[in-house]
Amino acid sequence: MYDLIVAGASGVFQPVTLLGIALGVFGGLFIGAIPGLTSTLAIALLVPITYAMNINLAIPILMGVYCGAISAGLVGAILLNIPGTPASAATCLDGFPMAAKGQAIRALGLGVYSSMVGGVLAGVTLVLVAPLLAKVAMSFGPWEYFALVLFTFTCISTMAPPGRGLKTFMAAFIGLTLAMVGLDEASGQVRMTFGITQLQSGFSVLPALIGLYAIPQLLEDTDSIGRQTNVLSITYNLREFMGTFGELVANKWHLLRSTVIGIVIGILPGVGPGLSNIVAYGSAKRTSKNSHRFGQGEAAEAVISPEAANNASMGGALIPMLTLGIPGDASTLMMLGAFMLHGIDPGPLLFRDHGDLVWLVFISYFVAFFFCAVAYHFFIPIVVKAISVPRQYVIPVLLVLCTVGCYALNNRMFDVYCFLGFGLLGYFLQTARIPVLPVILGIILGPMAETQLRLALAFGHNSIVPFFTRPGSAVILIAAIATVLIPLLRRKKPLESAQETMQSEASASIDR
Amino acid sequence: MRANDIFFCVLYLVVLGLAGEQIADLVDANSAVISSELYPTLIIGTGAAIGLFELARTIIAPPIKDGQGFFQYWAPAVAPGRLLLLFLFIAYLALIQLIGFLVATTVFCIGCMILLTPRRNRSLMAYVTALIVSAVLVGFIYLILVVYLQAFLP
Numbered sequence: 054m055y056d057l058i059v060a061g062a063s064g065v066f067q068p069v070t071l072l073g074i075a076l077g078v079f080g081g082l083f084i085g086a087i088p089g090l091t092s093t094l095a096i097a098l099l100v101p102i103t104y105a106m107n108i109n110l111a112i113p114i115l116m117g118v119y120c121g122a123i124s125a126g127l128v129g130a131i132l133l134n135i136p137g138t139p140a141s142a143a144t145c146l147d148g149f150p151m152a153a154k155g156q157a158i159r160a161l162g163l164g165v166y167s168s169m170v171g172g173v174l175a176g177v178t179l180v181l182v183a184p185l186l187a188k189v190a191m192s193f194g195p196w197e198y199f200a201l202v203l204f205t206f207t208c209i210s211t212m213a214p215p216g217r218g219l220k221t222f223m224a225a226f227i228g229l230t231l232a233m234v235g236l237d238e239a240s241g242q243v244r245m246t247f248g249i250t251q252l253q254s255g256f257s258v259l260p261a262l263i264g265l266y267a268i269p270q271l272l273e274d275t276d277s278i279g280r281q282t283n284v285l286s287i288t289y290n291l292r293e294f295m296g297t298f299g300e301l302v303a304n305k306w307h308l309l310r311s312t313v314i315g316i317v318i319g320i321l322p323g324v325g326p327g328l329s330n331i332v333a334y335g336s337a338k339r340t341s342k343n344s345h346r347f348g349q350g351e352a353a354e355a356v357i358s359p360e361a362a363n364n365a366s367m368g369g370a371l372i373p374m375l376t377l378g379i380p381g382d383a384s385t386l387m388m389l390g391a392f393m394l395h396g397i398d399p400g401p402l403l404f405r406d407h408g409d410l411v412w413l414v415f416i417s418y419f420v421a422f423f424f425c426a427v428a429y430h431f432f433i434p435i436v437v438k439a440i441s442v443p444r445q446y447v448i449p450v451l452l453v454l455c456t457v458g459c460y461a462l463n464n465r466m467f468d469v470y471c472f473l474g475f476g477l478l479g480y481f482l483q484t485a486r487i488p489v490l491p492v493i494l495g496i497i498l499g500p501m502a503e504t505q506l507r508l509a510l511a512f513g514h515n516s517i518v519p520f521f522t523r524p525g526s527a528v529i530l531i532a533a534i535a536t537v538l539i540p541l542l543r544r545k546k547p548l549e550s551a552q553e554t555m556q557s558e559a560s561a562s563i564d565r
Numbered sequence: 566m567r568a569n570d571i572f573f574c575v576l577y578l579v580v581l582g583l584a585g586e587q588i589a590d591l592v593d594a595n596s597a598v599i600s601s602e603l604y605p606t607l608i609i610g611t612g613a614a615i616g617l618f619e620l621a622r623t624i625i626a627p628p629i630k631d632g633q634g635f636f637q638y639w640a641p642a643v644a645p646g647r648l649l650l651l652f653l654f655i656a657y658l659a660l661i662q663l664i665g666f667l668v669a670t671t672v673f674c675i676g677c678m679i680l681l682t683p684r685r686n687r688s689l690m691a692y693v694t695a696l697i698v699s700a701v702l703v704g705f706i707y708l709i710l711v712v713y714l715q716a717f718l719p
Contacts, residue, residue: 105714219619220570223577226612230584233605237591240601245587275646279683446698449677452654453670457706460719469658469719484642485573486566503604510599 054408061412064109065420073110074117074417078424079432081121085128086439087447088135088277092122094270096387097263098451100394101458108395108410113417115391119384120172120421121428123326123367127164127360128433129440132157132285140326140366143334143359149285150350157287162297163356165429170301171312171361172422175368178316179375180415183404186376190401195508196520198377200529202502205322205379207533209491211540217486218537224487227478228495229502231256239507251467259390260459260472261496266383267455268476269483271448278444289434300353307337307354308361315362319369322379326363326370333362368418375399375411378501383490386497394462567628568635574620578613585609646681653677666719667703674699 064070077099084095095118103111126141131148144164151160193201206225213221234245235255246252301308311333318329337358338347346352370381371388378400380386392399397407404411428436459472479489513519520526588605641647657673664672678695679687710716 102709102714105710105716219615219622220573222615223574223612223619226608226615227577227580229608230581230612233584233588233608237601239599240591240593242591242601244591244605245584247587272647272650275650275681276641276644278646278681279686443682445678445681446694448650448681449674450698450702452650452677453674453702453706456658456719457710461710461714461716464717466658466662466719473655473658480642484639485569486638487573499608506604506607507599510603515599 057408057412058416060409061414061416064409064413065113065416070110070113070417071420073114074421075424077114077117078121078421078428081118081123082125082425082428082436083121083439084118085122085125085138086436087442087444088129088133088440090274090447090451091138091266091270091383092119092126092140093266093383093387094451095119095122096384096391097259097266098454098458100387100391101259101263101461102454103391104394104458104462108397109413111391111395112410112414113420115388116414116417117421117424119367119388120364120418120425123384124165124168124172124360124364124425124429125436125439126363127168128161128436131160131164131356132287132437133440138326140330140363141359142327143330144356146334146348146359147350147352147355150348151356152285152287152350154350156350157285158290158293159297159300159353160350160356161287161429161433162294163300163353164360165294165426165433166298166301167308167311167357167361168364169422169426169429170308171315172364172367172425173419174309174312175316175319175365176415176418176422177368179368179371179418183372183376183411186372187401187404190376191405193401193525194523195505195512196523196526197529198505199502199509200520200526200533201322201377201379202498202505204529204533204536205494205498206491207536208322209488209494211536213488217488218540220487221491224482224489225491225495228492228497229499230495231261231492232496232499233503251465256471256475256496257459257462257468258496259394259462260468261475262387262390262493263455263459264472264475265479265489265493267451268473269479269489271452272480273483274444274448278448287434287437291430294430294433297353301357304354304357307341307358310336310340311358311361312365315365316369318362319366319381320372322373322381326366326382329362329366329369330359333358371414371418375403375414376401380494380497383493386490386493389497566633566638567623567626569638570623571620572635574616574623578616578620581609581613581616585613649680650677653680661719667707670703670706671699674702 081092081095084090085092096115099115099118103114123138123140126136126138127144127148130136130141130144131152134145134149136142136145148160148164206222210218210221234252236243236253243253314333314336315329318332334355337354338344341347341352341354343352347355366382370385373379373381374385374389378389378398380389389399397403397410455472456469459468460466462468482489482492509519520530588602588609591601593600653673653676657669660669660672675695678698679692682691710718
């Protein structure tokens, strides 16, 4: 293992790679700070551009962007009351009121330090847990992998708003259907091409991902053009900023609990920082002695908890992505796309065959957080400026970069047209209030599901019994069923209790 | 909300129907262990069953009173700014083939930045900024892709 660590470190500690990570962090901070532009978009923009690079440079740059963009969401949340990314939605609740009371540096300091600590602790968990999980996953057969795909879809449907769970499944089936377009490698026949020759090789994954994410978001962003933004002004003071670390230490239990929440939610497939920050905020409010001060911008733990959780989710989300090839959230989904683009399939075999690459990811993760911390200490006024960049200058630039990126993948305009087509599909789904993430998961996991199902049936002599008799597969399937049933039962309980209350009230009124 | 959901369900079923019509042409070789129709049929069949169930559930369930009709839901999707950007982007993709990437990108960026800027803010400064940003972007793309990465431009 020592030689793998050295190989990974020697890949990262090259001047060009370090510069790449630093630039990635700055780029991520800039994009993440602009409300509406997410870490997913930031990675999506960069993935095709890194295609021509060596993977030892491409992955560290993407890690830099990932870390920078997720943590930058707090700037918009604190100074503008609009989260830069969904991962900082809960930070608005106390971060902005704190800043409005003239304590913007305190709020930023608490947010930044908790982000860094949460992210680094999650990174340590990643380093410790991922190799162990990969060892377990080495014993997985096609039955377990197919069950894992099912589990991923049930997980996202659970996170859907009440009454929208089935629509989430429908979105996943759209993705799975789109993934079937093109050549069926097993039978050598083409499927669903409608006679279009270019479709015989199927849809390229990245134009689809970028289109589904970028176009709807950029179109929606045009609404904020010309709108007056009231950014709170700050007078930056490094000593005051660093002084907030003491408050962080005083709230260490909130910090640790939120980090654990973030890691656990990050590990769940398809769910990431967007949820963990809200759960961590709620948990901090329930357990804090100062719960009555939440929402007033006074309690430090109200800023610490969501920020520690959202960055911790990053490390958590990388665990299933690296060990099982199943993305933990939308951003790691893009990272997965980047790995696939370079001919690397994340999964347990990655740890066996490309251990140096795994350590490259681990080390570049920590280096990215280091650069992130440096950037926040010395360049925070510049990051703050990113919030007020007029959107009309950002949108066309991002659209052009997406176009160039999609073209550069295969040097064909067809991919650019696919990018537009998928963008329109994403825009339609977004307007119809249908989540886009399941579509993307369907496109990414569809081929894996098909291959594993085929193998499972072939090995099992066309029998589905091994799905239920193999312990690993059975446990995952039970977990998948539980993720669907538990929320249904929980929802039913209040209904039943409400009915009971109504019945008792009715009987009481009859008695009267 | 209900009309919106019904609209989505119907469209979804039509798309799956079209996909189903395409997989009907698949044939199996005699040596095939697993039928080539199995997975597509499973996906499209299950997807259609879920779609039909959701459609029925949406029709039967009492409507959610959120004060938004079908057109209120879709009105933001056709906001002038969004449509303008979409139109400009489609025109840009068409222009790339006609006048080349570098010129088309410059025209698209300048056009977008100026047309998306609210009329009251269209000063000389806005025009100059649009020009500078576009020139820097095109230069950056050329340097990174053509000079550094030696990739092709559209």
